[in-house]
Amino acid sequence: MEPTGRKTGESERLTAWVRDHGRAVRGYLLAMLRRPELADDLAQEVFYRAWRGRDGYREQGHARAYLLRIADRVVCDRVGRKRQEATLGDDVWEVPEPAGGNADPAANAAGAEAIHRLDAALAQLTPTRKRVLLLRYYGQLSFQEIADAIGCPLSTSLSHCHRGLQALRQQLAEENKQ
Amino acid sequence: MNDELNPLHDMLRRATAAGDDLPADLDAETAGLREGWLALGKLLDDAESAAGPAPESWKLSPPAAPRRWRVWVGVALAASLLIAVGATVASRMLNSANDRQVGPQSLAHENSANSSAKQPEAQPQSPAPQVVANSDTLNWSDSLDDEISIVAQAAVTVRYDSDLNLHGLSAVERDMDQLETEMNSGKL
Numbered sequence: 001m002e003p004t005g006r007k008t009g010e011s012e013r014l015t016a017w018v019r020d021h022g023r024a025v026r027g028y029l030l031a032m033l034r035r036p037e038l039a040d041d042l043a044q045e046v047f048y049r050a051w052r053g054r055d056g057y058r059e060q061g062h063a064r065a066y067l068l069r070i071a072d073r074v075v076c077d078r079v080g081r082k083r084q085e086a087t088l089g090d091d092v093w094e095v096p097e098p099a100g101g102n103a104d105p106a107a108n109a110a111g112a113e114a115i116h117r118l119d120a121a122l123a124q125l126t127p128t129r130k131r132v133l134l135l136r137y138y139g140q141l142s143f144q145e146i147a148d149a150i151g152c153p154l155s156t157s158l159s160h161c162h163r164g165l166q167a168l169r170q171q172l173a174e175e176n177k178q
Numbered sequence: 179m180n181d182e183l184n185p186l187h188d189m190l191r192r193a194t195a196a197g198d199d200l201p202a203d204l205d206a207e208t209a210g211l212r213e214g215w216l217a218l219g220k221l222l223d224d225a226e227s228a229a230g231p232a233p234e235s236w237k238l239s240p241p242a243a244p245r246r247w248r249v250w251v252g253v254a255l256a257a258s259l260l261i262a263v264g265a266t267v268a269s270r271m272l273n274s275a276n277d278r279q280v281g282p283q284s285l286a287h288e289n290s291a292n293s294s295a296k297q298p299e300a301q302p303q304s305p306a307p308q309v310v311a312n313s314d315t316l317n318w319s320d321s322l323d324d325e326i327s328i329v330a331q332a333a334v335t336v337r338y339d340s341d342l343n344l345h346g347l348s349a350v351e352r353d354m355d356q357l358e359t360e361m362n363s364g365k366l
Contacts, residue, residue: 036229111228169214
């Protein structure tokens with residue numbers, strides 16, 4: 001009976017992960033890739049990888065951080081197929097968003113405007129700064145966890161975050177002037 | 179953590195804290211970073227809304243467990259194959275050992291007794307028994323020449339034994355041929 005109970009518990013945990021953190025995972029993927037259908041596909045891959053690695057995961061209340069790290073790795077793998085990560089450029093990370101499928105033209109225009117503004121804001125960030133800020137935003141990872149995820153010292157992750165926020169602030173100020 | 183990093187760490191932690199409020203007790207730089215952070219959050223939320231909702235069902239069903247019976251069948255086949263090969267090799271080795279023990283010398287002896295009138299063959303005279311006895315007496319204190327001589331004689335003995343075996347086998351073959359000839363000619 002124990003294996004069945006264990007299996008049920010694992011299924012419940014997976015369901016809880018999707019329910020509680022699915023939006024954050026998808027949001028991270030969407031912000032990184034800008035393609036909803038691709039983000040949905042990769043979100044499934046994230047949860048699949050999390051499921052495969054469930055034996056190595058210890059429940060410590062950091063499920064979102066765990067899933068976001070997997071999501072970050074999935075994005076890097078995806079991008080790495082096109083180009084080596086060491087030479088990543090913004091042109092690889094930013095894929096133009098296709099027009100929305102909403103029937104309401106006004107909603108479509110608003111959506112396109114929102115995406116355009118996000119594109120403009122993220123264009124101020126290097127890929128690594130983007131990762132740092134998005135991991136912090138969606139996963140609430142500590143800066144040490146972010147440093148571990150992207151493979152750099154804590155000081156570097158702090159620096160990326162600081163400079164990224166400064167760039168966003170400057171972008172915001174310029175928008176306000178206009 | 180490095181003392182120099184502490185102020186920066188604290189500032190960024192406050193600037194990027196969860197929630198969408200802007201605390202009044204923040205210093206100017208932290209408040210500025212916080213504004214940038216909140217603006218980013220709003221942009222992300224708007225873009226997420228524009229992209230549409232997540233699909234209602236993701237294919238998250240875990241893969242089926244591998245069928246272990248296939249593994250077991252494979253293991254059983256491999257084991258049976260291994261056993262069969264081992265049994266065949268052991269059988270051949272046993273047969274070979276029996277042939278060596280029974281065959282050549284006695285067959286050669288019988289053959290020479292039976293067919294000496296027809297085909298007398300000169301058996302090589304070998305000092306084999308003496309050599310074996312000599313090799314038993316080989317000691318560390320023996321001179322190098324003696325050792326070389328004994329080893330050479332032992333090699334001759336091995337060759338003699340080999341020739342003897344071949345001779346025995348050829349005698350058997352001759353007898354078989356003779357038997358076949360007599361059967362064909364109707365003598366038997």
